Amino acid sequence: MATTARPDTFYDVMRRQGVTRRSFLKFCGLTASALALGPEFIGTIAHAMETKPRTPVLWLHGLECTCCSESFIRSAHPLAKDVVLSMLSLDYDDTLMAAAGFQAEAMLEDTMQKYKGRYILAVEGNPPLNEDGMFCIVGGKPFVERLRYAAKDAAAVIAWGSCASNGCVQAARPNPTQATPIHKVITDKPIIKVPGCPPIAEVMTGVVTYMLAFDKIPELDAQGRPKMFYGQRIHDKCYRRPHFDAGQFVEQWDDEAARKGYCLYKVGCKGPTTYNACSTVRWNNGVSFPIQSGHGCIGCSEENFWDKGSFYDRVTELNTFGVEANADKVGLVAAGAVGAGIAAHAAISIAKKKDHEKETQE
Amino acid sequence: MASIETFDRPVYVYEKPVRLWHWINALAIVVLAVTGYLIAWPPVVTAGEASDHYLMGYVRFVHFSAGYVLAVGLIGRAYWALVGNRYARELFAPRLHDVHWWQALLHEVRWYLFLVEEPGKHAGHNPLAGLAMFLFYVLGSLFMITTGFALYGEGLGAGSWAANAFGWVLPALGGSQQVHSLHHLGMWYLVIFTLIHVYVAVREQHLSRQSVTTTMIDGWRVWKDDRP
Numbered sequence: 001m002a003t004t005a006r007p008d009t010f011y012d013v014m015r016r017q018g019v020t021r022r023s024f025l026k027f028c029g030l031t032a033s034a035l036a037l038g039p040e041f042i043g044t045i046a047h048a049m050e051t052k053p054r055t056p057v058l059w060l061h062g063l064e065c066t067c068c069s070e071s072f073i074r075s076a077h078p079l080a081k082d083v084v085l086s087m088l089s090l091d092y093d094d095t096l097m098a099a100a101g102f103q104a105e106a107m108l109e110d111t112m113q114k115y116k117g118r119y120i121l122a123v124e125g126n127p128p129l130n131e132d133g134m135f136c137i138v139g140g141k142p143f144v145e146r147l148r149y150a151a152k153d154a155a156a157v158i159a160w161g162s163c164a165s166n167g168c169v170q171a172a173r174p175n176p177t178q179a180t181p182i183h184k185v186i187t188d189k190p191i192i193k194v195p196g197c198p199p200i201a202e203v204m205t206g207v208v209t210y211m212l213a214f215d216k217i218p219e220l221d222a223q224g225r226p227k228m229f230y231g232q233r234i235h236d237k238c239y240r241r242p243h244f245d246a247g248q249f250v251e252q253w254d255d256e257a258a259r260k261g262y263c264l265y266k267v268g269c270k271g272p273t274t275y276n277a278c279s280t281v282r283w284n285n286g287v288s289f290p291i292q293s294g295h296g297c298i299g300c301s302e303e304n305f306w307d308k309g310s311f312y313d314r315v316t317e318l319n320t321f322g323v324e325a326n327a328d329k330v331g332l333v334a335a336g337a338v339g340a341g342i343a344a345h346a347a348i349s350i351a352k353k354k355d356h357e358k359e360t361q362e
Numbered sequence: 363m364a365s366i367e368t369f370d371r372p373v374y375v376y377e378k379p380v381r382l383w384h385w386i387n388a389l390a391i392v393v394l395a396v397t398g399y400l401i402a403w404p405p406v407v408t409a410g411e412a413s414d415h416y417l418m419g420y421v422r423f424v425h426f427s428a429g430y431v432l433a434v435g436l437i438g439r440a441y442w443a444l445v446g447n448r449y450a451r452e453l454f455a456p457r458l459h460d461v462h463w464w465q466a467l468l469h470e471v472r473w474y475l476f477l478v479e480e481p482g483k484h485a486g487h488n489p490l491a492g493l494a495m496f497l498f499y500v501l502g503s504l505f506m507i508t509t510g511f512a513l514y515g516e517g518l519g520a521g522s523w524a525a526n527a528f529g530w531v532l533p534a535l536g537g538s539q540q541v542h543s544l545h546h547l548g549m550w551y552l553v554i555f556t557l558i559h560v561y562v563a564v565r566e567q568h569l570s571r572q573s574v575t576t577t578m579i580d581g582w583r584v585w586k587d588d589r590p
Binding site for chain 1: 402403404405406407408412413414415416417418419421474476516517519520529530533536537538539540542543546547549550553554557558561565568569
């Protein structure tokens with residue numbers, strides 16, 4: 001590849017793989033609409049694809065379960081195959097690449113040197129910091145060292161999934177390995193958080209496509225998430241929302257309301273507190289998403305979702321003091337205690353007043 | 363600050379705007395607590411199509427409207443603290459730097475512990491009441507307004523005034539779900555305040571040396587004896 005006078009563009013590679021010009025333009029159109037861009041951006045995307053050299057992506061894995069990768073390779077649109085093999089040059093991904101051992105490590109070095117300051121670093125999972133990072137060793141070194149090393153010359157960093165973005169399950173209390181989201185380790189690079197456990201495949205490929213086509217990171221919200229996918233709650237676009245507004249709720253998993261597909265709010269659906277695109281993009285090529293299959297959202301793209309009480313309670317438990325109680329139990333006990341105090345105080349006050357009156361009469 | 367207070371003739375303490383605010387506010391809090399509780403534990407409609415009902419929608423509408431009343435009321439009350447009489451400022455500014463104020467506060471505490479025979483006389487709030495009002499009501503309602511509009515902004519959507527002004531609250535307090543829980547706890551904080559407030563006001567009306575509940579109705583502080 002490096003031997004040609006001009007570096008390969010995305011378009012070159014796609015054409016070489018037998019993609020027709022017509023299919024290429026269709027892809028540009030579909031991508032523009034997936035990113036919620038207007039029709040005029042189809043030309044922009046096509047032009048970028050035709051003229052830009054492929055952007056290399058290094059994909060590192062820390063403490064994680066690989067569900068992000070599993071999701072990514074199931075992307076239906078644009079097909080992950082296209083993204084991985086044609087559009088972006090995924091130079092290093094230890095679970096997807098054919099190479100192994102020294103050969104694989106050499107590719108990491110090679111890309112880092114050749115594309116210094118231009119490659120995108122995608123991180124799946126997070127580094128545990130306890131015991132000098134010894135809880136996660138990759139290629140013979142603590143993952144935290146490799147992460148810092150690879151991030152040094154990256155143009156931008158993508159935090160795949162809740163692990164990289166928020167810490168996820170391995171950072172749940174008491175977090176013995178001190179698993180730490182990457183924005184607390186890499187502080188000098190732009191970080192795009194793509195939370196979810198895993199994130200939606202189309203959201204992942206959409207974010208990558210946007211960065212490749214426009215050479216900039218997508219617009220982020222205050223927490224560093226792309227606004228186009230994390231700007232609304234599941235609840236805002238949920239197809240069961242009319243049942244919520246009507247007051248039609250499932251109360252038992254086997255009740256009539258559950259069969260009719262009413263709102264899962266009362267059985268703990270976290271849609272109203274979760275920012276993600278599940279209710280619009282859905283999963284598995286738009287087939288379904290948790291609420292559509294009859295189970296509430298568990299809020300997997302929200303920070304510390306694992307430590308926020310049961311998935312099945314509306315008013316969730318507060319484990320502040322290690323005692324399980326929700327806001328109402330706490331409130332009722334406190335109000336009851338105060339009420340009893342008031343009653344006792346009132347009784348004494350009245351008794352004292354009567355005494356006083358008796359004394360003055362005498 | 364220790365100006366000479368006269369205890370031999372009635373004092374006009376609560377001006378009309380303050381009294382009006384108090385009762386509108388009381389109503390708003392009752393409405394907010396009831397609808398807020400119903401939002402957390404909603405009543406269920408079973409029959410018919412979703413389009414036939416709008417129960418949750420109405421409950422939320424009433425909650426949000428009452429929330430606006432509470433917030434606008436607090437702004438109006440703060441304005442009146444600037445332009446109203448001297449007693450209008452007490453709610454927002456407990457005189458923590460004043461030794462006499464602390465002594466009087468201690469006296470009120472002792473009165474409530476049945477350790478002294480008589481409470482002091484105060485044209486405005488007695489120091490204990492003023493401090494409680496500030497800690498419970500002012501801080502409590504500020505917290506509820508802040509968290510409330512942060513949650514309200516989620517529904518209005520990104521870019522709305524509420525999301526722009528209060529959106530920062532959500533990540534700062536640990537996310538939307540956490541803020542829901544804290545907002546719910548805040549309701550109980552104000553419920554407890556209300557319990558104590560009503561009890562104390564009625565008790566003072568009957569047992570203290572001055573009018574209390576009637577003052578919030580006609581504005582006049584009436585003394586029951588002539589002693590200082």
